[in-house]
Amino acid sequence: MADRHKHVDEVSGVETTGHEWDGIRELNSPMPRWWVYTFYATIVWAIGYAIAYPSWPMSTEATKGVLGYSSRAEVTAELTDAKAAQAGNVDRIASDTIEEIMADPQLRQFAMSAGASAFKVNCAQCHGSGATGGKGFPNLNDDDWLWGGKPEQIYQTIAHGIRHAGDGETRVSEMPAFGDMLAPEEIRATAAYVASLTGTPSSSALVESGKQLFADNCASCHGADAEGSREMGAPNLADAIWLKGEGEQAIVDQMRSPKHGVMPAWLQRIGDPVVKELAVFVHSLGGGE
Amino acid sequence: MLHQPAQAGSVERLEAEPVNAARHRRPLYEKRRKIFPKRAEGRFRRFKWLVMLVTLGIYYLTPWIRWDRGAHAPDQAVLIDLAARRFYFFFIEIWPQEFFFVAGLLVMAGFGLFLVTSAVGRAWCGYACPQTVWIDLYLVIERFIEGGRNARIRLDAGPWTLDKLRKRVAKHAIWLVIGVATGGAWIFYFADAPTLLKSFVALQAPPAAYMTVAILTATTYVFGGLMREQVCTYVCPWPRIQAAMLDESSLVVTYNDWRGETRSRHAKKAAAAGEVVGDCVDCNACGAVCPMGIDIRDGQQLECITCALCIDACDGVMDKLGRERGLISYATLSDYAANMALATDGGATAIEPRRVRGANGAFVDGIRHFDWRIIFRPRVLVYFGVWVLVGLGLLYALVSRDRLELNVLHDRNPQYVVESDGSVRNGYMIKLLNMIPEQRRITLTLEGMPSAQMRIAGQAQGDGRSFPVAVDPDKVTSLKVFVTVPKAKLLEAEQGFSFRVEDPSSHERDVYRANFNQPAAAR
Numbered sequence: 001m002a003d004r005h006k007h008v009d010e011v012s013g014v015e016t017t018g019h020e021w022d023g024i025r026e027l028n029s030p031m032p033r034w035w036v037y038t039f040y041a042t043i044v045w046a047i048g049y050a051i052a053y054p055s056w057p058m059s060t061e062a063t064k065g066v067l068g069y070s071s072r073a074e075v076t077a078e079l080t081d082a083k084a085a086q087a088g089n090v091d092r093i094a095s096d097t098i099e100e101i102m103a104d105p106q107l108r109q110f111a112m113s114a115g116a117s118a119f120k121v122n123c124a125q126c127h128g129s130g131a132t133g134g135k136g137f138p139n140l141n142d143d144d145w146l147w148g149g150k151p152e153q154i155y156q157t158i159a160h161g162i163r164h165a166g167d168g169e170t171r172v173s174e175m176p177a178f179g180d181m182l183a184p185e186e187i188r189a190t191a192a193y194v195a196s197l198t199g200t201p202s203s204s205a206l207v208e209s210g211k212q213l214f215a216d217n218c219a220s221c222h223g224a225d226a227e228g229s230r231e232m233g234a235p236n237l238a239d240a241i242w243l244k245g246e247g248e249q250a251i252v253d254q255m256r257s258p259k260h261g262v263m264p265a266w267l268q269r270i271g272d273p274v275v276k277e278l279a280v281f282v283h284s285l286g287g288g289e
Numbered sequence: 290m291l292h293q294p295a296q297a298g299s300v301e302r303l304e305a306e307p308v309n310a311a312r313h314r315r316p317l318y319e320k321r322r323k324i325f326p327k328r329a330e331g332r333f334r335r336f337k338w339l340v341m342l343v344t345l346g347i348y349y350l351t352p353w354i355r356w357d358r359g360a361h362a363p364d365q366a367v368l369i370d371l372a373a374r375r376f377y378f379f380f381i382e383i384w385p386q387e388f389f390f391v392a393g394l395l396v397m398a399g400f401g402l403f404l405v406t407s408a409v410g411r412a413w414c415g416y417a418c419p420q421t422v423w424i425d426l427y428l429v430i431e432r433f434i435e436g437g438r439n440a441r442i443r444l445d446a447g448p449w450t451l452d453k454l455r456k457r458v459a460k461h462a463i464w465l466v467i468g469v470a471t472g473g474a475w476i477f478y479f480a481d482a483p484t485l486l487k488s489f490v491a492l493q494a495p496p497a498a499y500m501t502v503a504i505l506t507a508t509t510y511v512f513g514g515l516m517r518e519q520v521c522t523y524v525c526p527w528p529r530i531q532a533a534m535l536d537e538s539s540l541v542v543t544y545n546d547w548r549g550e551t552r553s554r555h556a557k558k559a560a561a562a563g564e565v566v567g568d569c570v571d572c573n574a575c576g577a578v579c580p581m582g583i584d585i586r587d588g589q590q591l592e593c594i595t596c597a598l599c600i601d602a603c604d605g606v607m608d609k610l611g612r613e614r615g616l617i618s619y620a621t622l623s624d625y626a627a628n629m630a631l632a633t634d635g636g637a638t639a640i641e642p643r644r645v646r647g648a649n650g651a652f653v654d655g656i657r658h659f660d661w662r663i664i665f666r667p668r669v670l671v672y673f674g675v676w677v678l679v680g681l682g683l684l685y686a687l688v689s690r691d692r693l694e695l696n697v698l699h700d701r702n703p704q705y706v707v708e709s710d711g712s713v714r715n716g717y718m719i720k721l722l723n724m725i726p727e728q729r730r731i732t733l734t735l736e737g738m739p740s741a742q743m744r745i746a747g748q749a750q751g752d753g754r755s756f757p758v759a760v761d762p763d764k765v766t767s768l769k770v771f772v773t774v775p776k777a778k779l780l781e782a783e784q785g786f787s788f789r790v791e792d793p794s795s796h797e798r799d800v801y802r803a804n805f806n807q808p809a810a811a812r
Binding site: 198240 | 320702703706707708709710711714716746747769771776
């Protein structure tokens with residue numbers, strides 16, 4: 001049929017397609033053969049691909065494909081492989097004590113890396129991604145520890161939390177609200193004394209009267225020299241680090257109606273090995289004892 | 290039809306239709322015309338055999354050269370160790386950050402190409418290009434199995450017989466084996482060759498090795514066996530680039546029509562009849578040997594790779610005819626143009642052979658021949674100068690490079706930490722690069738900020754300003770270092786300091802200028 005309409009362009013000697021517009025004819029310049037074959041090959045490939053792999057969307061989910069491939073299964077397999085690769089270290093962390101982990105440089109390094117990622121998931125929400133904390137949330141980089149900075153003490157804190165109602169071994173301490181017990185000017189005087197331990201107080205007269213008030217009301221927990229007590233989690237008031245804010249007014253506020261931070265107990269949630277890893281990581285931040 | 294021996298002196302005349310003749314330029318889309326290059330013989334062919342031997346020898350054998358580097362490093366002379374990110378080249382070991390050496394070598398290769406092309410034309414294409422070398426190798430196989438040019442043409446045109454099938458299967462099988470060997474040699478550059486060969490044969494090599502061999506087998510087979518000259522003409526960018534580097538003083542393969550024309554198949558008869566007769570007897574030997582399938586007598590063409598096989602073929606014919614060689618020769622365009630002007634009286638007449646030849650048949654004095662001095666012209670010398678400068682620069686960098694390096698990353702989160710006594714602490718991750726395959730004991734020292742103290746995390750050395758550190762051979766050692774400035778010294782203006790490392794035995798050293806961050810209130 002095509003032959004009947006065959007028309008050859010006189011000038012170029014090339015066959016035309018038979019299409020004509022106002023006497024202008026289209027030369028038949030076919031695609032290069034290799035190009036056409038490549039195109040056919042991609043079609044064949046696509047059919048094979050659609051059979052082998054998930055492709056056609058159905059009413060609820062796509063066809064499975066005869067190879068049974070799924071990216072979720074692939075991820076699961078990779079995760080399994082990764083877990084298997086770490087199994088040796090994880091097992092040792094589970095069975096060893098914190099001291100043993102700290103003593104083995106290779107295991108310690110592993111625990112530190114694992115702890116760093118666990119920290120970002122579980123701890124960074126309160127303590128910050130750099131573990132620098134904030135007002136009311138302790139900075140874990142510094143050398144000031146409410147409950148102790150040895151690896152075992154850090155482990156204890158993470159495992160059982162602070163003032164966490166659901167845990168029998170949780171660390172508990174409470175500061176009385178002195179707003180009910182002392183007059184406002186007495187509170188102000190005590191605050192001035194505490195501020196004088198590390199900074200410049202507002203009035204030296206207040207400091208003098210505050211000193212006695214501190215000895216009477218505060219020294220039982222915070223110590224005679226305001227050095228704090230780790231048994232009770234009482235902060236050291238004579239150093240440069242302030243958990244609830246710096247300055248006399250912050251001290252006054254805390255004395256009047258104290259705020260108490262709460263940290264969840266993590267042992268039940270994330271398991272003993274991860275708590276150990278976190279303890280090793282936190283200890284490595286630079287302030288560990 | 291295909292083979293018509295015709296007498297021209299004692300020269301065999303060949304039927305060789307060029308793929309892209311001046312009379313009939315090939316259209317953009319056209320079915321490939323098969324080329325059956327005749328085997329050439331002569332000095333350029335011999336030179337090509339030599340180049341093939343040397344380049345293939347280097348390529349296939351280099352991974353097998355051993356080089357003892359001691360227990361800490363592999364003993365393969367040339368090895369690209371991607372896993373450990375090291376590059377070994379005989380006595381040179383390159384770390385990832387020294388990759389500029391490779392960049393420098395590539396720059397040298399670029400200028401080398403400018404240099405060679407401006408001096409002697411497309412010598413790369415004609416002699417050294419892998420495509421040329423492997424086509425030659427594949428043609429050796431083809432000739433061995435299917436015979437000479439005429440036999441191959443007959444076989445290709447003939448019907449499919451058992452004999453044809455047998456020959457074709459054998460040819461393609463050997464081509465594929467060469468392809469596998471080519472891909473195989475490549476992977477040996479990336480791993481210990483004997484070990485990899487064993488595991489490769491035992492089907493225990495990494496999948497990447499099999500993939501690489503498969504891909505390179507396919508490209509070698511397809512490019513060298515099936516596509517051949519089409520790669521040079523259609524795929525390769527070099528012809529376009531190199532053409533831009535040529536000038537009128539570069540050597541190109543030239544048909545000297547000022548002595549060849551008017552060509553005549555029956556020279557004696559034509560001369561007797563008083564016609565103008567040039568040296569070309571139109572035997573088509575030049576076209577028959579051309580691996581690109583062109584006729585050099587049509588002038589300079591994109592396809593020409595200047596492999597000079599046509600020169601060999603033509604010289605052979607000239608020898609047989611007792612005429613001077615060089616009807617086709619390497620010549621510069623300016624020489625060619627001068628000779629052409631002489632032969633045509635500046636273009637006033639057709640080519641007159643008597644203008645270029647004296648009565649005794651020798652060329653007249655005005656004829657210009659190739660002179661080696663033309664190679665040493667300013668353009669070439671400039672390229673050579675730049676090439677040498679880059680080379681000397683690389684050599685200097687290689688000789689003077691540090692084998693002990695210090696990199697420091699200042700902690701950004703937190704920027705600083707206030708300690709309970711009010712002092713401020715900064716954290717730094719220090720990376721010590723020991724680039725020699727020996728264990729070293731180096732000292733890490735804090736310089737500047739006299740009141741500052743340093744502590745290495747996880748080491749029981751306590752505070753200080755200088756510590757000995759053991760570093761593993763050929764490894765990066767990472768140290769977490771804390772630097773503390775006491776509260777009383779925080780306000781001091783000068784808080785810049787340096788970490789310095791020094792190998793006390795070799796006195797190699799490196800210094801890193803670091804900053805110390807502190808709260809805004811303290812400043």
